[in-house]
Amino acid sequence: MKRPGESASRLIAEKIKELGDWRGKTLAKVREIIRAADPEIVEEWKWAKPKSPGTPVWSHGGIVCTGETYKNVVKMTFAKGARLKDPSCLFNSSLEGKARRAIDIHEGDKLDEAALKDLIRAAVALNLVGKGKPKPRRASSKRAD
Numbered sequence: 001m002k003r004p005g006e007s008a009s010r011l012i013a014e015k016i017k018e019l020g021d022w023r024g025k026t027l028a029k030v031r032e033i034i035r036a037a038d039p040e041i042v043e044e045w046k047w048a049k050p051k052s053p054g055t056p057v058w059s060h061g062g063i064v065c066t067g068e069t070y071k072n073v074v075k076m077t078f079a080k081g082a083r084l085k086d087p088s089c090l091f092n093s094s095l096e097g098k099a100r101r102a103i104d105i106h107e108g109d110k111l112d113e114a115a116l117k118d119l120i121r122a123a124v125a126l127n128l129v130g131k132g133k134p135k136p137r138r139a140s141s142k143r144a145d
Contacts, residue, residue: 008043008044008057011045011054011056012031012043012056012067015027015053015056015069016031019069022107022108023074023107026074026107027067027074029111030067030074030076030111030116031043031067033116033117033120034064034065036117037116037118037120037124038060038121038124040060041058041059041064041120041124042058042059042060043056043057044056044057044058044059046066055068059127060124060127060128061124061128062079062080062127064079064123065078065120065123066079072106072107073104073105073106074104074105075093075102075104075105076105077094077100077101077102078101078103078119080123080126080127081094081099082097082098082100082101083099084101084122084123084126085122086101087115088115088118090103090112090115090116091103092104103116
């Protein structure tokens with residue numbers, strides 16, 4: 001669970017070290033690819049509860065993806081994955097969802113770094129669509145006479 005004052009980046013680094021096996025190495029590699037794809041990405045630590053230590057999250061204009069670790073898989077879940085083009089067919093999990101899509105990475109899997117970077121950049125671009133533009137003002141219902 002996140003302790004007050006602890007940065008998300010530090011918690012992610014601790015999680016990687018704590019895992020100490022292929023999952024830690026894989027999460028570290030995923031993190032490296034994410035940061036290389038988008039140097040402006042923000043690392044966050046979300047959903048920490050008494051029975052759950054929390055989850056690494058990468059955001060830019062909204063959640064891009066999470067980095068969950070399980071016994072047999074490191075899972076990258078893209079918040080808006082169902083709306084992303086995936087020409088390299090990286091998504092291999094949560095394919096039925098209306099919003100999310102995930103990439104399950106198993107021990108020994110080789111990551112297609114270029115395709116993953118493209119997917120991350122596409123997720124950021126999708127998050128940023130329509131952001132930063134002022135909303136048009138609604139016409140006033142009162143009329144000046």
